[in-house]
Amino acid sequence: MLSLSRLAYDMESLISPLLATLLLAATSYHSLFLGTVLGFSCSAVLVSVTEFPESMAPGNTKFFHRFTGGVQAFWARPELRSLMALNLVVAATTAMVIVNTVVLVQGGLGRSQTHSALLLGAYGAGSMMVALTVPGLLDRFPDRRVMLCGAGCLPLLLLATSGTIHWGQGTSQWIALMATWLLIGAAIATILTPSSRLLRRNSTEQNRPGIFAAQFSLSHACFLITYHLAGATGAVLGLAETALVLVTIGLLGSVLAVFSWRSGIEPCTLDASTGIS
DSSP: OHHHHHHHHHHHHHHHHHHHHHHHTTSOHHHHHHHHHHHHHHHHHHHHHOOOOOOOOOOSOOHHHHHHHHHHHHHHSHHHHHHHHHHHHHHHHHHHHHHHHHIIIIIISOOOHHHHHHHHHHHHHHHHHHHHHHHHHHHHSOHHHHHHHHHHHHHHHHHHHHHHHHHOOHHHHHHHHHHHHHHHHHHHHHHHTTHHHHHHHTOOTTTHHHHHHHHHHHHHHHHHHHHHHHHHHHHHTOHHHHHHHHHHHHHHHHHHHHHHOOSSOOOOOOOTTTSOO
16 A cells, blocks of 8 residues: 555655646646646545545643644654654655756756656655565565665765766766666655554554644645755755765765664554653
8 A cells, every 4th residue: 555655655746747737838837737637626525435444533732732742753753753864864855856857958968847757756766666566575675675775775876976966977967867866756755655554553543634734734844845955955056066965965864764763663552641752
């Protein structure tokens, strides 16, 4: 199920820009938003008719505890503290891919929009390939080894990106970037695909919604920081230097993840007073 979820996410990232491009060839930019409204409406209908498993209602707790409970649970559990750091590694790397791919390809390399799509496609393809193989990996290796291995690879891949941008030329540079984006997508999938297993393992029925909400909030807080940093630094210093700045952030996150995540973590138990393990 985790692999299918990740696969659906990557397929959406690849197909949506292509579909939007095809629609713009036949309709106006403003009319395209009508299709977006229709898509959201269909999604709302599908959600409304979906049957969700029954869950235990949360206790009568104060608003402040409900508001901060998920974040407190993240801080209380070593695996989730590590996941917070892994979110930073992922955000630092995806910032380079999402924010600067078009700038790199069309501005730095002077290539076309098609080449931008190809580079992003390589990123998505790497993610999908690993997402399909992660269940087999997790049968052979613990989550810790798989996820920390991916976290260790991402700063190295950003470092390779900086070197390729600075010293690469011509066709060899393009091939190296395609390979790097493919490997970045693969490494990110080794972190994101198993992350829900950590969230479920370190939560109970009572605090699970808060923990999943905290994961969403904390990961997007990292995106908020790194995406703006990637854009601003790229405009001021250049893309090769931006990659080096993001390497530093990725290394920091990787080190924190390793030291936060101990082997042999005990199962989660509920604290009756707070609902936090």
